[in-house]
Amino acid sequence: MGELRLMKGNEVIAEAAIRCGCDGYFGYPITPQSEVMETLMTLRPWETTGMVVLQAESEIASIHMVYGGAGAGKRVMTSSSSPGISLMAEGISYLAGSELPCVIVNVQRGGPGLGTIQPSQADYNQATKGGGHGDYSLLVLAPASVQEMHDFVILGFELAFKYRNPVMILADGVIGQMMEKVTLIEQRPRWTNEQIQALSGGWATTGKTADRKKHVITSLEMDALMMEKYNLRLQAKYLQMKQDEVRYEVIDCDDAEYILVAFGSAARICQKTVQIARAKGVKVGLIRPITLFPFPDKIIAHYASNVKCFISVEFNAGQMVYDIRLAVNGVTRVEYFGRMGGVVPTPDEVEDALNQYF
Amino acid sequence: MACVIEKINEIIAPENLVYAKSPLTNDDIMHYCPGCSHGVVQRLIAEVIEEMGIQEQSIGVTPVGCSVFAYKYIDIDWQEAAHGRAPAVATAIKRLMPEKMVFSYQGDGDLAAIGTAETLHAVNRGENIVMLFINNAIYGMTGGQMAPTTLVGQVTSTTPFGRNVDINGYPLKITDLIAQLPGAAYVTRQSVHTAAAVRRAKKAIRKAFEIQRLNCGTAFVEIVATCSSGWKLSPVESNKWMEENMFPHYPLGDLKDSKRADSGLYRIKSK
Ligand SMILES: Cc1ncc(C[n+]2csc(CCOP(=O)(O)OP(=O)(O)O)c2C)c(N)n1
Numbered sequence: 001m002g003e004l005r006l007m008k009g010n011e012v013i014a015e016a017a018i019r020c021g022c023d024g025y026f027g028y029p030i031t032p033q034s035e036v037m038e039t040l041m042t043l044r045p046w047e048t049t050g051m052v053v054l055q056a057e058s059e060i061a062s063i064h065m066v067y068g069g070a071g072a073g074k075r076v077m078t079s080s081s082s083p084g085i086s087l088m089a090e091g092i093s094y095l096a097g098s099e100l101p102c103v104i105v106n107v108q109r110g111g112p113g114l115g116t117i118q119p120s121q122a123d124y125n126q127a128t129k130g131g132g133h134g135d136y137s138l139l140v141l142a143p144a145s146v147q148e149m150h151d152f153v154i155l156g157f158e159l160a161f162k163y164r165n166p167v168m169i170l171a172d173g174v175i176g177q178m179m180e181k182v183t184l185i186e187q188r189p190r191w192t193n194e195q196i197q198a199l200s201g202g203w204a205t206t207g208k209t210a211d212r213k214k215h216v217i218t219s220l221e222m223d224a225l226m227m228e229k230y231n232l233r234l235q236a237k238y239l240q241m242k243q244d245e246v247r248y249e250v251i252d253c254d255d256a257e258y259i260l261v262a263f264g265s266a267a268r269i270c271q272k273t274v275q276i277a278r279a280k281g282v283k284v285g286l287i288r289p290i291t292l293f294p295f296p297d298k299i300i301a302h303y304a305s306n307v308k309c310f311i312s313v314e315f316n317a318g319q320m321v322y323d324i325r326l327a328v329n330g331v332t333r334v335e336y337f338g339r340m341g342g343v344v345p346t347p348d349e350v351e352d353a354l355n356q357y358f
Numbered sequence: 359m360a361c362v363i364e365k366i367n368e369i370i371a372p373e374n375l376v377y378a379k380s381p382l383t384n385d386d387i388m389h390y391c392p393g394c395s396h397g398v399v400q401r402l403i404a405e406v407i408e409e410m411g412i413q414e415q416s417i418g419v420t421p422v423g424c425s426v427f428a429y430k431y432i433d434i435d436w437q438e439a440a441h442g443r444a445p446a447v448a449t450a451i452k453r454l455m456p457e458k459m460v461f462s463y464q465g466d467g468d469l470a471a472i473g474t475a476e477t478l479h480a481v482n483r484g485e486n487i488v489m490l491f492i493n494n495a496i497y498g499m500t501g502g503q504m505a506p507t508t509l510v511g512q513v514t515s516t517t518p519f520g521r522n523v524d525i526n527g528y529p530l531k532i533t534d535l536i537a538q539l540p541g542a543a544y545v546t547r548q549s550v551h552t553a554a555a556v557r558r559a560k561k562a563i564r565k566a567f568e569i570q571r572l573n574c575g576t577a578f579v580e581i582v583a584t585c586s587s588g589w590k591l592s593p594v595e596s597n598k599w600m601e602e603n604m605f606p607h608y609p610l611g612d613l614k615d616s617k618r619a620d621s622g623l624y625r626i627k628s629k
Contacts, residue, residue, distance in 0.1 A: 024450065024453065024454050026450065052453045052454055054449070054450075054453060056446065057475055057476070057479035058475060060446075060475070060476070061443070061446040061449075061475065061476050062446075064439065064440060064447050064450075064476070065447070065449055065450035066450070067437070067439070067440075067446075067447055067450075068419070068439075068446065068447035068448060068449065068450035068451045068454075069450040069453075071437045072417070072450075072451050072455055074454045076450070090440055091443070094440050098438075205417050205435035205436065205437055205451070206435065206455075207414045207415055207416070207417065207435055207458060208416075208433065208434050208435045214429075214433050214434055214435055215435045215436075216429045216436045216438065217436070217437040218429065218436075218437075218438035219438070220426060220438055
């Protein structure tokens, strides 16, 4: 059994990284996630596990440091918040294009521009539809608790190496800043050189030995037909993720006439709304996508013929609602309710919105 | 006739061959234009790695620019970085695998324009890497636009009437800036336009790699280079133009060698 503690979401990212044997963290300060690097610098894992922690000169440098480390077969990560993730877009595209595994945490704040340091989910489209250039997809995990901040660092590295693909943990300022109890895993050792050879020995730049060809990490291909082939391979990988990696939580949906769909901290609020409305006899349920890419469209489609309306509840102007509409494909009504710019709605506000669709 | 052939055979006899291709370079035909310096510098890197016996330790980071394909020619592991980001990529590789020999290889647009921040901060942290900087005063890859290092008055496709300081500012001597940083252990400026210059450049590259072994900061080697295609000159004219115009602004020689005069040793960074 692991250790039970009361911790902030951001601090837990740091703890989980060290405990799961992460090799390197590269970051740049930005509210509301600076505690990640601050915690790492206080815990000094380089003295215990040997993990490298480096404050870079920018998010651009951080993400390209992640590229270098990932290319060497190491388990590396970064974290930031919305404006910083925009700066990382170039590097994220290169990571996806070179098929490099890594974990990127976005503790979202309100935008656009410098925006606000208050919580937001306005980077949903950026995370799930690209953000950088080119046809690529990240695996996107949306934690709704401090425990999931912990668990998804570990799961994130597993998935990143399983698919040789960047994984994004799309959190928000609420999850990053709030304190909850969390069970931490026991310290695991970092991978040895032998383990790296066994897992990534076919591609990582660990130094060319006489028994193998040189390894080159690159996303460059001058021949259009070859580049298309390469793209097709990437697309096949994303399809595989869609088949095997969809994760979600379903609450009270079996008899539901109305289903709220929400991720992250919006789902926590909707959970309360479901309790309040159910107490008044309203048959309402909640679907919480845990993976935002791949999106849990099948489970949404499954309930579509039974419900009068899906309501997408988001801390943004309505981004996930389009993915729900695609999943529902016109079978029933799909509406959106949300607040923007750092405003977090209350459970009662969500209930009022729900009442409109009776 | 027979005696000429006899003479040739004697000249090319194995015992008379003084120049050979490094076994670390392959038989692919380099894509560089005639007269370009990139190929020469890459040959020198291959020779140094081979002579030091560090093929298994070496990891190179290529830039975006004409030399993006350097990874095709030298038989070591490589990572291809985004435009300007090679120093950040190299930083992480070296930090995570301190036992490796890590080097970045960048053009002037890559190192001194889009990647200025990554360059200065990697050196300022004293990363134990070798940074090779090929300064041809132009953007070769994209067809000859102005670079930060383009000389005043130099004609490029984006300065068709010559670089005008009122509009474009001054040619950036980034190597001089780098020499000011405490993280730099060795900073030198070389060229490869004559046999003697090639030998000196090779010595400098070798020294840079040896300094990396000492864990005492960044070793930075600038090569003032030609770009015949970009400059629209023949290879011979390019060498002449470089000597007459580039060398006065970018004088050759060591800018910094932090070897301590008293002990002959480099300062070893505290770990
Ligand atoms: C982000 C980005 N911006 C612009 C480019 C286009 N580009 C490719 S190479 C290059 C300049 C290369 O010049 P330099 O670094 O001097 O190297 P050279 O080709 O002269 O060796 C540019 C601007 C790019 N690939 N990526």
